[in-house]
Amino acid sequence: MTAFDPPTRSATRNIVILISGAGSNMQAIVDAAEREGWHQRLGVRVAAVISNKAQAPGIEQAQRAGLHTEVIEPPQFQSREAFDAALMRGIDRHAPALVVLAGFMRILTPGFVRHYQGRLVNIHPSLLPAFAGLHTHRRAIEAGCRVAGATVHLVTAELDHGPILAQAVVPVLPEDTEHSLAARVLTQEHLVYPQAIRGWLERPHSF
Ligand code: GAR
Numbered sequence: 001m002t003a004f005d006p007p008t009r010s011a012t013r014n015i016v017i018l019i020s021g022a023g024s025n026m027q028a029i030v031d032a033a034e035r036e037g038w039h040q041r042l043g044v045r046v047a048a049v050i051s052n053k054a055q056a057p058g059i060e061q062a063q064r065a066g067l068h069t070e071v072i073e074p075p076q077f078q079s080r081e082a083f084d085a086a087l088m089r090g091i092d093r094h095a096p097a098l099v100v101l102a103g104f105m106r107i108l109t110p111g112f113v114r115h116y117q118g119r120l121v122n123i124h125p126s127l128l129p130a131f132a133g134l135h136t137h138r139r140a141i142e143a144g145c146r147v148a149g150a151t152v153h154l155v156t157a158e159l160d161h162g163p164i165l166a167q168a169v170v171p172v173l174p175e176d177t178e179h180s181l182a183a184r185v186l187t188q189e190h191l192v193y194p195q196a197i198r199g200w201l202e203r204p205h206s207f
Pocket residue numbers: 019020021022023024025026058102103104105123124125133150186189
């Protein structure tokens with residue numbers, strides 16, 4: 001094998017997607033995988049969608065799409081560590097090449113982040129490093145930003161930090177409310193997240 005040979009793609013590589021809510025990013029990823037033939041071209045499939053909320057509309061959507069789903073809810077556990085350990089067991093059953101946080105609204109324990117280091121990605125609805133944390137759109141409007149957007153990044157121990165894989169930028173319009181800006185950003189999230197994931201999966205080191 002020379003340095004230029006493509007990596008061998010023997011086994012299927014699994015993606016596990018974690019959600020807490022509507023699951024529109026999850027759906028965008030599932031749609032892109034289907035449309036772009038990730039399974040045939042990259043040997044990749046979405047193996048499971050896991051939610052920390054039984055009522056998350058995204059779970060029903062994933063079931064309708066024929067995906068394996070699971071709900072693991074925090075109240076069943078005594079501590080954040082115990083919940084994350086159960087979540088890790090649920091995820092690791094699928095031996096994922098990549099774990100995708102798609103609107104998964106939980107602060108992760110350092111042990112969880114370490115366990116998936118280099119194969120855990122997140123989308124955050126701001127142009128990081130600006131506006132880590134919550135209420136990103138409101139804060140961008142209040143700060144008088146002329147642009148806003150979303151960031152896809154590898155997850156590290158610090159909340160909403162880590163190497164940036166991709167960003168999408170949208171204008172902030174004078175008449176924008178938190179709601180209208182969020183909707184404009186979300187439309188771009190649906191494009192940039194699948195694209196960034198595919199880019200990561202195409203990298204030789206991800207095999
Ligand atoms: C998305 O806007 C995503 O960027 C955000 O939650 C929304 C989930 O929507 N994530 C975060 O705020 C994480 N810090 P979805 O459930 O329709 O994909």
